[in-house]
């Protein structure tokens with residue numbers, strides 16, 4: 176029997192969007208007004224834009240994992256697990272807890288913010304051999320993997336093995352791929368000095384993209400500057416090129432080149448979390464089609480935002496434009512959706528989401544960076560100051576800010592370190608293992624499960 180009479184608000188996902196929403200709800204709603212519950216597989220909010228710096232060891236993993244339990248004022252109930260399906264009619268979310276128990280969580284309002292997963296294509300060998308850059312575990316894994324390639328190449332007497340271990344391929348010329356290639360190239364460039372048996376000339380990083388330009392959002396001049404910086408550092412950039420085939424020891428490019436490598440990092444875009452498909456509702460390119468108020472038309476109390484939702488971009492003045500999947504939008508949408516949930520709860524009118532893009536910052540490691548805050552093009556140190564200043568101020572807690580700043584200072588003074596932890600050695604490292612993409616139910620399975628178990632109220 177349901178002993179709770181307060182409306183139940185369920186937020187799915189503790190990323191930029193979900194955490195902003197929860198914190199705003201906690202601040203603006205009195206405890207008597209509603210119960211707030213958050214479903215999240217991890218006990219932290221991950222600051223994704225700094226993930227490449229974790230992969231390169233400039234930052235420790237913990238410094239960008241912002242605790243969800245930092246303050247006593249946080250009163251949201253947290254369910255440790257992942258939502259694997261939502262029955263919109265029954266208003267039940269099906270959750271797999273971290274102990275693999277499947278539970279039903281009824282709600283009156285649901286805010287869907289499960290973000291996105293790495294987008295893959297039907298390329299032979301891709302899902303078996305590529306690593307993603309979307310989770311903390313992936314970043315930590317890649318770091319160990321890259322350092323282990325240097326260790327193994329150093330120990331090997333076989334020139335072919337050495338050559339293949341010292342070539343690295345990153346696919347995706349957006350900010351995630353470009354920053355990843357740039358930061359990791361810096362790491363191997365610095366590390367190789369500690370391996371006197373290795374010829375630094377054998378280390379080669381490839382950055383490839385099917386598009387004709389890297390990060391087209393930067394514009395012609397700044398995009399060329401970024402490209403120039405990377406080329407100067409020895410990163411081979413191939414545009415208009417993708418992967419035709421991936422294997423354990425080589426990758427074939429679509430232009431016919433076969434690159435011997437054991438490292439393929441795939442950052443060629445994202446798609447909405449598979450949770451969205453379990454709703455059986457209308458989508459735009461996989462993202463849930465929501466109104467400018469971020470509610471799902473025809474379904475009372477359902478909201479979606481961030482990377483998982485197609486939120487109309489009203490600031491663009493073009494009816495078909497939707498907000499790009501960026502942290503900038505996700506966190507603002509988080510606050511805005513909280514206000515709209517509260518408005519609905521109190522019988523007031525909701526407001527549409529409007530935000531004009533503030534620009535882009537791209538940290539290429541060291542003093543290399545390009546930034547375009549509010550349309551102003553910056554390069555080098557000023558761009559780096561803006562990039563780091565922006566990320567630093569966007570971190571949610573003072574502890575996270577202090578950890579990140581301390582790590583940056585330590586790295587600037589003491590340089591990189593090349594410790595391979597071995598924590599994840601010999602573990603399965605496919606995309607689906609890190610991103611749990613096969614955990615979800617089909618809409619029919621959700622319905623059957625919910626009908627079979629009955630609503631638990």
Ligand SMILES: Cc1cc2nc3c(=O)[nH]c(=O)nc-3n(C[C@H](O)[C@H](O)[C@H](O)COP(=O)(O)OP(=O)(O)OC[C@H]3O[C@@H](n4cnc5c(N)ncnc54)[C@H](O)[C@@H]3O)c2cc1C
Nearest residue numbers: 188190191192223224257258290481482500501502503505
């Ligand atoms: C390497 C990298 C660099 C980036 N750099 C930038 C940048 O410089 N600037 C910028 O604006 N954007 C950047 N982005 C994009 C930005 O991080 C995303 O757009 C943003 O994180 C989206 O926020 P979100 O809340 O929708 O999703 P996320 O922040 O991804 O949060 C989703 C949350 O939901 C959880 N979750 C997933 N599935 C479930 C489930 N089934 N049940 C419960 N919880 C679930 C996840 O664990 C996660 O905590 C970058 C992304 C990457 C990967």
